[in-house]
Amino acid sequence: MLRVDIAKKLGDFTLEASFTSEGRVTGLFGASGAGKSSLINIIAGLLRPDRGIVTLDGETLDDTAASVHIPPYRRRIGYVFQDARLFPHLDVQQNLDYGRRMNRLAEDPAQYKRVVGLLDIGALLRRRPGQLSGGERQRVAFGRALLSKPRLLLLDEPLGALDEGRKLEILPYLVRLRDEAGIPMVYVSHDAAELRQLATQIVMLKGGHITAFGGVKVLSVSSEQH
């Protein structure tokens, strides 16, 4: 269970958000500039809230009143960025293995095989990120985050940098990820159709505030606004 109740001032913009999520996939929905990325960065620990708390499965990750801030590398929260951010000096296999090595986890060939199969990246293992297409890069980024065995997976518009064709290529992998990987996710998007396919719960952000919260049906109520 993820609980967020934070405030953060970023220049003229104020982000104030409070929600509790138990869904498998929480969709963070809003136009660009609504504060989605800042919110997800706070959950990841990359950004510190001015005040408030973040807890995950009962563990406090941020509590400004008690001066608690767990740094990102101790949170075990995976993050898939819009721009993949694969390490250019490592090949795909080394990228996939990075999280396991950094967390000193034992090798898990069964999980490795499952993730590589799930994402269909077995043919790419020896390649460098520079030799991959945008869609391939994003699939490797999913795999890299999954293999670090996170407790929660954050996805920040993972399809945002791809064209329509590529999006349709990746979407089925995400559905499989949701149904088979068993890791709760927070999925950021400004695309209502995408979230309707993936999310089980929606948090709607507008101008730094949560305007709606609930099932996927809240999307249809206000999707005209976006």
Next chain:
Amino acid sequence: MFDISPTEWTAILLSLRVATVATLIATPLGIGIAWLLARRDFWGKALVDALIYLPLVLPPVVTGYLLLLTFGKRGMVGGWLSDHLGIVFAFRWTGAALACGVMSFPLLVRPIRLSIEAVDRKLEQAAATLGAAPWKVFLTVTLPLALPGVLAGMVLGFAKAIGEFGATITFVSNIPGETQTISSAIYSLIQTPDGDVAALRLVLVSIFIATAALVASELFARRATRRLHGN
């Protein structure tokens, strides 16, 4: 003409040793300071920045004299080091290495700092979300990606160290076999009657070493770039 005398060999080998030691000790220090300057904000950063570049703009004889005052036998640091650790810089080859290290430091740090600044911080963030502590992020992401700059800095530093003259001769003088490097040997030979041929030989040797260093750095940089971009 190409019959290098033992004294000349001594100067050549000493130069190589001094420059190598200076570069090897200055490199980790330079990487640390370059990282601090590129990635951290701290009180007095401008001062540190200025101090590092000082040897580049000060007359070398001034730097050499300051080294003598600080690291000489009766200098504040030099006296303590020789009393407690038995490390002596004054009129020793170690002093020549110190002078070369200080003089080459700005040239060594600058490319490293620029290449660290050029490393995408988003990659470092990604590494952190994958569980890498800051020092691991540095060793596995920042440093490998900045490697071409590190190599460039090392070569520049080495080239500067092997040619350093003013600060070295001021600090540790010009003692054959101990502190007489190629540069100071050439200086002595030019002032000796009939020393021209020997001086010319050493000039050729230093041109050879400098060219070899540049070629080596080019090869390293090319290999590193290829490794990074995976072609």
